[in-house]
Amino acid sequence: MDRRPLLSALSFLALPNAWLFAFFVLPMATMVLYSFWQVIDYEIVADFTFRNYQRLTQNLYVTVFWRTVKISIYVTALSLLIGYPVAYYLARRVKRFRLTMLMLIILPLWTSYLVRTYAWMLLLGTNGVINKALLAVGIVDEPVSWLLYSDFAVTVALVHIYMPFLILPLYAVMEKLDGSLFEAARDLGGGRLRTFLYVTLPLSLPGVATGCIFVFIPSMGSFVTPELLGGTRSILIGSIIAQQFGVTYDYPFGSALALAVMAAILAFAAVALRYGRPRGVR
Amino acid sequence: MTHRPTFNILAPSNISRRGLLKAMGPPGLGGVALAGGLRPSFAQDKTLNYFTWSAWGDKQFVADAKENAGLDLKTTFYSSSDEMMAKLRGGGTRLYDMIVPVQNYVHLAAKAGLIEPMDPANLPNASLVFPEFQGTEDWSYEGKLYGVPFVWGANAIAFNRKETGDVTSMDPLFDPKYAGKIAMRDEPEDSLAVGAMRLGIEKPFQMGEAELQEVKKLLISQKPLVRSYWRDFADVRNMLASGEVVVAWTFLAVIAPLREAGIDAGWVWPKEGAVGWNEAVTPVKGTQNLALVEQYANHTLSAEFGEMMARTTRYAPASKAAVDKLEPEMVKDLGIDTSTISRLVFKQVPPDKARWNEIWNEVKAA
Numbered sequence: 001m002d003r004r005p006l007l008s009a010l011s012f013l014a015l016p017n018a019w020l021f022a023f024f025v026l027p028m029a030t031m032v033l034y035s036f037w038q039v040i041d042y043e044i045v046a047d048f049t050f051r052n053y054q055r056l057t058q059n060l061y062v063t064v065f066w067r068t069v070k071i072s073i074y075v076t077a078l079s080l081l082i083g084y085p086v087a088y089y090l091a092r093r094v095k096r097f098r099l100t101m102l103m104l105i106i107l108p109l110w111t112s113y114l115v116r117t118y119a120w121m122l123l124l125g126t127n128g129v130i131n132k133a134l135l136a137v138g139i140v141d142e143p144v145s146w147l148l149y150s151d152f153a154v155t156v157a158l159v160h161i162y163m164p165f166l167i168l169p170l171y172a173v174m175e176k177l178d179g180s181l182f183e184a185a186r187d188l189g190g191g192r193l194r195t196f197l198y199v200t201l202p203l204s205l206p207g208v209a210t211g212c213i214f215v216f217i218p219s220m221g222s223f224v225t226p227e228l229l230g231g232t233r234s235i236l237i238g239s240i241i242a243q244q245f246g247v248t249y250d251y252p253f254g255s256a257l258a259l260a261v262m263a264a265i266l267a268f269a270a271v272a273l274r275y276g277r278p279r280g281v282r
Numbered sequence: 283m284t285h286r287p288t289f290n291i292l293a294p295s296n297i298s299r300r301g302l303l304k305a306m307g308p309p310g311l312g313g314v315a316l317a318g319g320l321r322p323s324f325a326q327d328k329t330l331n332y333f334t335w336s337a338w339g340d341k342q343f344v345a346d347a348k349e350n351a352g353l354d355l356k357t358t359f360y361s362s363s364d365e366m367m368a369k370l371r372g373g374g375t376r377l378y379d380m381i382v383p384v385q386n387y388v389h390l391a392a393k394a395g396l397i398e399p400m401d402p403a404n405l406p407n408a409s410l411v412f413p414e415f416q417g418t419e420d421w422s423y424e425g426k427l428y429g430v431p432f433v434w435g436a437n438a439i440a441f442n443r444k445e446t447g448d449v450t451s452m453d454p455l456f457d458p459k460y461a462g463k464i465a466m467r468d469e470p471e472d473s474l475a476v477g478a479m480r481l482g483i484e485k486p487f488q489m490g491e492a493e494l495q496e497v498k499k500l501l502i503s504q505k506p507l508v509r510s511y512w513r514d515f516a517d518v519r520n521m522l523a524s525g526e527v528v529v530a531w532t533f534l535a536v537i538a539p540l541r542e543a544g545i546d547a548g549w550v551w552p553k554e555g556a557v558g559w560n561e562a563v564t565p566v567k568g569t570q571n572l573a574l575v576e577q578y579a580n581h582t583l584s585a586e587f588g589e590m591m592a593r594t595t596r597y598a599p600a601s602k603a604a605v606d607k608l609e610p611e612m613v614k615d616l617g618i619d620t621s622t623i624s625r626l627v628f629k630q631v632p633p634d635k636a637r638w639n640e641i642w643n644e645v646k647a648a
Contacts, residue, residue: 031345041393042390060647127526133301149526227468232511233509233646235647245368246365246374248635249367249371256476
């Protein structure tokens, strides 16, 4: 048997495998190992313990964890509600300015994440643009204080920051949909709504799933935006993880927390991919 | 006794940088390591990598170091003592030449092998410092000197006089009249100490679990009044400047920029007490520029540096010679009177720091 093709395939894969091993497998394995160690007097001690995982069950971490999951779900759902029509419009309706409009969606990504977060402070502040406009129009008598330093501010900013990551994969899927299916639906007497419900929506589900995953993952880990825009209750799990690595030097507990977040993300991704298969058209 | 192996994240703690480079083999590899981020040092180079609070790395301090000490400061900032420790422990000892610890972290940092002692003979300006800050136990560990404070003060209350009138106590921080107009610091030591002082607990940094729970209860009850917990000093400055808040627990450095912006900003050590501190320049373990660090530390104790610092930041110099150069009105305005030190609760590292962090997170998550 000629083994040359096999060898050449293996050598072709060597580089990506080495890359994956160095930048994914190795850091993950390190994190798993650290999560079973502990810190004593600013020293990481390699004594095997389940203590970090036991700490995860404390009321504090469970509460913060669920808050994070809830806000991430809100952000993902809102991004989908706003992003879906945008992607649909771009992929199925616009012809001439499609590229320009796509550029407009990508453009904010060229600005620093931090700058975009600070921009929301200028918009939502007590003396910010929105409050000034509301006062000028006479909708309110005094500035609305819950716009900034609240869950509302965090959700709005995260939707703004991550929505492009939902629109782009959704657009990519919708743009490739076979036009003859829509013609067939119309020929069979399907109206716009029925065509959308029975053809467009089921076929776009893979894009929906990918887009939702792309928004949910960074939302779960976000900590800069909640710290800058969140109110006194806006502590998210990302902040606690960052605190373990950057402030309290508790890498083992930080690793355990990060692994717990990763497990939640994997569960979300599994559900999204399970229900994100194209369906309804056989 | 069983030996427990310990780990420094980026390199074993018991190996010097020189040893590390040697262990890495040929000079070429050492060069690669330097390019990869290790703290560079060259014999003729007068650059010091300065890991510090933002106040001490501002442009006027960098310009002063260049002009009056011939040193180039390359500054990186931290916003809490915990962050300083974590970053030094996480590999920062190979990146920085000197830090400015608060007195309560000196023993901890020395014990963890993160800082380097200095030769008192190289700090002749120490004789200019108020006796209260000379030769204190805080700055010596195992008989070695780790710094002489160039500045002292307290974290306390800044307020917008137009909105609050004069403030003398912590009342406005807990007054529903200022609901949504109050900022507190997002840092366990400061914030829990505020709660403890408010409750009249005598030794805030020695609190037991029952007292911690009382403080937690008080701070949770304060939460609906608090607009935001600030982590970065620039954030609280912006909040006060934009009118988002009118009273804040903060650093004194906030006052000068607010007054420059035309705000009648007041500053008070409330009658319940304030969180006292003093700070000094300390060499980071393994620095190749120890002589230059000592030169800079000595410079910060000079009358000229203290005067410049007081005029630009309004912080109190620990140097008596510096205070002598200031006008009496300014001395009064700055509250530079060492007899008032008794009103301060000087920071200590709490016995169970992890528990303090947890209690603070519980307040924030409540």
